[in-house]
Amino acid sequence: MKALRWHGTGDVSVDTVDDPQILEPTDCIIETTLTAICGSDLHLYDGYIPTMEDGDILGHEFMGRVVEVGSEVQNLKKGDRVVVPFPIACGHCHYCNTDQYSLCDNSNRNGEMQAEAYGYAAAGIFGYSHMLGGFDGGQAEYVRVPYADVGPMKVPDSLTDEQVLFLTDIYPTGYQAAVNCDIEEGDTVVVWGSGPVGLFAQISAKMLGANVIGIDREPERLRMAEQFAGSATINFEDEDVFEKLKGLNDGRGPDACIDAVGLEAHGLGLTGAAQKVEQTLKLQTDRGTALIEAIQSCGKGGTVSIPGVYGGVINHFNIGAAFGKGLTFKMGQTHVHKYIKDLLKHIEAGDLDPSYIITHKAPLAKAPELYETFRDKKDDCVKVVLDPSWNDDHEVEVRTQKVDAEA
Structure with a gap:
């Protein structure tokens, strides 16, 4: 598959890597339909977050369709369309049971690294350093999602990918x-x-x-x-x-x-x-x-x-x-799982259309140049989304949003 990988400060590229595999019976595999570049990804790009390694796959705002499920997954099946919260949560520890999902005790497989720096370990996060679990991120054609019965949330076909994508992070x-x-x-x-x-x-x-x-x-x-x-x-x-x-x-x-x-x-x-x-x-x-x-x-x-x-x-x-x-x-990382269902209702009711903030949309192949565009705020760039299904030579789509003056 194709995936965006970090190679050092200011150095990312779209490379061919192995497809993800089911590693635990509670995993699922998602085929990514949309993914986004987040402002916190720029902290990785600019070299400010420690414990990154050459070849790490970036991205924690992503959604897609389930293409494979582990043997113990009960809530999802092949073909389900889902958004995936950026923090990874086990669903049964003290913190998950008290709706503090980003503080999960069990999802950060490198928790001792974070505990050394911060005193205690919090949840793992997709594509965000080895201190936070070393998980492959979602700026890729496919993603392995741990604890598949806890994180991914099915979304209705009445809403577009662009309308629901930001439930993964920035809206919550x-x-x-x-x-x-x-x-x-x-x-x-x-x-x-x-x-x-x-x-x-x-x-x-x-x-x-x-x-x-x-x-x-x-x-x-x-x-x-x-x-x-x-x-x-x-x-x-x-x-x-x-x-x-x-x-x-x-x-x-x-x-x-x-x-x-x-x-x-x-x-x-x-x-x-x-x-x-x-x-x-x-x-x-x-x-x-x-x-x-x-x-x-x-x-x-x-x-x-x-x-x-x-x-x-x-x-x-x-x-x-x-x-x-x-x-x-x-302060702290977001307990996305706590809010995501209620926020989906706001979108369904038409209280807001989150897709309004998208200014740039492009194929995954254009991600390296758009990291720079986003960081430097070129072309009035506010939010970049990437569509892995678009051909590599597809032009970057730049949008100028307008809303009614009474909105």
């Missing part, structure tokens, strides 16, 4: 980020980042009753925040974010802040330059520009929710501000 991730804010009707929630996760966090916060502000500097992303999520927006290159936000709610500031950026946040001025230099010199592993600003901007007694991926240590973390203002932090 944005939704969990909003849920973590404990939103009450009329709360003000500010989201740093209007990329895919930030957009879903914004639309989810609005659906939960919040007044939402999205922050970014890319015009296309700000436009999507306004039109897709119905957010007010701030371009952080044009306005002082803290000064703008501290006047909200009669000077109380935001009720909650969401960092949907993570470890490669861009900043301005001396602070932004210092963050980048310190990461380059390995004086810190992660750039925390967005998180630091969210902590500073959040109102007293507020919540800082962090769906943006962090992998290690950041400097200039103002724990004094967090303590002094009595902030609550909620």
